[in-house]
Amino acid sequence: MAEKNLTAKDILQKEFSRSMRGYNAAEVDEYLDSIIRDYDSYQKDVVFLKNENERLISKVDELTKQLALAKKNVPSSPGSGVTNFDILKRLSNLEKHVFGAKISNADANIEEN
Incomplete structure (x- = not known):
């Protein structure tokens, strides 16, 4: 950044030389104020x-x-790329595996009776 050479005091105390056809001193002073x-x-x-x-x-x-600390404290989950659809699909397969045999046995028992 450029240094400012003038201060308010410098401007206030600035004196101009007088000449015969110079500027009106009152106007100059008013402008400087x-x-x-x-x-x-x-x-x-x-x-x-x-x-x-x-x-x-x-x-x-x-x-x-704070962000760096928060990133350190957040455990990285191995399945962070897993979507809800993937979870629902796995759950459905698990239910078929666990309950599928029971449902088949229950259907067979109902048909025998």
């Missing part, structure tokens, strides 16, 4: 924005650390 007001406002804004920038950078660092 308006510049000082703007300059002070800009300086306050710069200080505020620098502080806000530092605060946000520290917040980003804090959140990055």
Whole structure:
């Protein structure tokens, strides 16, 4: 960032040389006063924005650390790529295997009677 060479005090205390056909000193002073007001406002804004920038950078660092800790604490599940459809299909096959024999035996017993 470029360094600012002027301060509000420098602007306020600036003296111009007088010449026969020079500028109206009152107008120059009035204009410089308006510049000082703007300059002070800009300086306050710069200080505020620098502080806000530092605060946000520290917040980003804090959140990055929290994210890194959270990633370490989350166990990686081996079936993380498994979808609900896969789970339902496995459950259906398991039910067929476990209950299929019982259902077949129950049907056979009903038919015998």
